[in-house]
Amino acid sequence: MLIHENILMENGASIKNFKPKEIIFEEGNLVHYYFQIHQGEVKINNYNADGTEFIHNILGDGQSLGESSLFNEKPYPTNSIAISDCKILCLPKNDFFKLLKEKPEISVAVIHYISERMYYKMIMIKNNSVKNPVEKVWTLLNYLKSFQFNKDAFSFQIRHTRQELACLTGLAVETVIRSVKILEKEHKLLIQNGKIFI
DNA sequence: ACATTAACTGTTA
DNA sequence: TAACAGTTAATGT
Numbered sequence: 001m002l003i004h005e006n007i008l009m010e011n012g013a014s015i016k017n018f019k020p021k022e023i024i025f026e027e028g029n030l031v032h033y034y035f036q037i038h039q040g041e042v043k044i045n046n047y048n049a050d051g052t053e054f055i056h057n058i059l060g061d062g063q064s065l066g067e068s069s070l071f072n073e074k075p076y077p078t079n080s081i082a083i084s085d086c087k088i089l090c091l092p093k094n095d096f097f098k099l100l101k102e103k104p105e106i107s108v109a110v111i112h113y114i115s116e117r118m119y120y121k122m123i124m125i126k127n128n129s130v131k132n133p134v135e136k137v138w139t140l141l142n143y144l145k146s147f148q149f150n151k152d153a154f155s156f157q158i159r160h161t162r163q164e165l166a167c168l169t170g171l172a173v174e175t176v177i178r179s180v181k182i183l184e185k186e187h188k189l190l191i192q193n194g195k196i197f198i
Numbered sequence: 199a200c201a202t203t204a205a206c207t208g209t210t211a
Numbered sequence: 212t213a214a215c216a217g218t219t220a221a222t223g224t
Contacts, residue, residue, distance in 0.1 A: 133216075161200065172217050177202065194201060194224075 001062030002036055002113050003099075003106055005089060012095035018082035025066060025080045034096040035065040040086030044078050045167070055167040057120065058083065058160065068114055070096060126169055136169045137179040138188065141198050154189070158196040 015038060024035060024042060042065060044056040056078055059065060065080045070093060091099070100107045120143065127139045132195060145156045158165075162180070166173045180196060183189050190197040 162202095163200080173200095174202085174218085175216055178216085181202095 002064050002109060005038060007099070007103075008036060008089050008091050009066065009091070009153055011091065011099050013089045013091040016088050016090050018086040020082055020084055020086060021088075022058065022082045023079060024082060024088060025076050027076055027079050030144070031069045031076060034067060034070060034093065034182075036089045036091075037061055037063050038087040038089050040081040040088075042086060042088075043081050043083055043164075045081065046078055047060070051165045053101065054170060055164060058168075064110075064113065064181040067110060067115070087091075088163070124168075133169070133171050133175050134179045134182050136171065137176055138183060140169055140183065140191050141183075141189065141196070145198050154197040154198050158198060 001117075013036075013177070018040070027046060037059060039061055041058060041060050043058050046056070048054065065088075066069065066078070066137055069076050075090060087159050100110070123143055124140070127136055130136055130139075141158060144160070145151075148156045150156065160168070162173050162176045165171075166176045169176070180189070180191065184191050188198070
């Protein structure tokens with residue numbers, strides 16, 4: 001986890017529960033808290049003018065939400081919405097900065113985390129400007145697997161739905177399905193009762 | 199609730 | 212103009 005939960009609790013954090021589809025913060029909101037997921041899954045997204053959704057990222061246990069907005073004076077550029085039942089640690093902004101001052105190793109951990117997020121952004125911004133949808137899906141799936149210790153072929157199950165993969169790549173669900181089938185034909189991944197293994 | 203398929207439409211190489 | 216991605220709608224798991 002990014003910051004140890006005991007340290008967060010000792011420094012003024014509280015735990016808040018969110019139901020699926022509940023909003024943690026919204027585009028345009030002012031930034032008052034450092035958020036860290038204790039348990040659950042959260043998506044960071046935007047809605048286009050036509051209502052279609054673009055998902056920037058899906059985050060899980062131990063990861064933080066919208067932390068980069070704590071360091072500029074700008075409101076949130078994205079929404080943050082619970083996917084599953086979530087318990088989120090909420091640390092008021094002032095307490096967060098006090099903690100960073102007192103414990104420089106936490107500052108470094110936060111910088112490391114933001115750096116990791118930026119790395120992903122670079123990969124995905126390039127990926128999403130690629131034309132070939134099969135390549136888009138393949139790069140995304142490989143990125144998702146890159147965090148696993150087990151690098152063996154077909155050892156990692158993709159837990160995202162086809163719709164989520166579509167929103168992460170800007171493709172239509174049907175195109176994701178077609179692309180995944182092509183990748184299966186090329187023996188790059190395995191499909192077992194609808195579940196993707198890479 | 200999610201995945202798949204088919205038939206159709208528009209865009210583009 | 213053939214290929215291919217998005218749209219819509221129906222069907223399957």
